[in-house]
Amino acid sequence: MSIFKVLIKPREYLGNIFSDKKSGWQYFFVYGFTFALIGPVLSFYSLTYQLSYSPDRTILYSLTTYFMDLLIVIIFSFLLSVLFGVKFEKILKFYVVVNIPVWIGDIFDIYQPLRILSNLGFLYSFYILWIGIKILNLRKQAVFIIGLHLILYVLNALLSEMIATNPLLLKILKSI
Incomplete structure (x- = not known):
């Protein structure tokens, strides 16, 4: 089963992931680590070669966004498992798929003027989140789950920018 099926037939794909033998951590390490690299790698290129950012700043930005993206997946999964009693591994697998x-979409990071399209x-x-909410029978918690997805995305973006533009961290990087 192709991972890109999540984009074309998300209902069918999500219906199959829970019966898949792979664990949530396998999804996280294989798909999360791989797909989460798209934005940082392309941002590194565009910030360095299009906007002439220093290599230190682009490395810091790329690393920060990469690890923050992965951390958000774990935080979301942990919160939902604790609050709603769904197995962490199940939510982790589901939320990795939601983030694909x-x-x-971070492909648009390769050209800064198009970045908004990401x-x-x-x-x-x-849409994928909504399908999963129905499959997991969490409709009553849908507003909270959708809100959490939005809030974590915005916090991720804000914190990544704050960390990546922190002058102290840039100074430390330059001294290494």
Whole structure:
């Protein structure tokens, strides 16, 4: 089963992931680590070669966004498992899949003027999130889950920018 099926037939794909033998951590390490690289790698290129950012600043930005993207997946999964009693591994697998369109949308990071279009992947992730909420029978908690997805995405973006533009961290990087 192709991972890109999540973009074309998300209902069918999500219906199959829970019976898949792979664990949530396998999804996280294989798909999360791979797809989450798209934005940082392309941002590194565009910030360095199009906007002439220093290598230190682009490395810091790329690393920060990469690890923040992965951390958000774990935080979301942990919160939902604790609050709603769903197995962490199940939520982790599901939320990695929800984030795949977000990470694929980061393809637009290769050209800074088009970067705003990366939000299309984020918008599509809400559709996949909604399908998963229904499959997991969490309709009563849908507003909270959708809100959490939005809040974590915005916090991720803000914190990544704050960390990446922190002059103290840039100074430390230059001294290494």
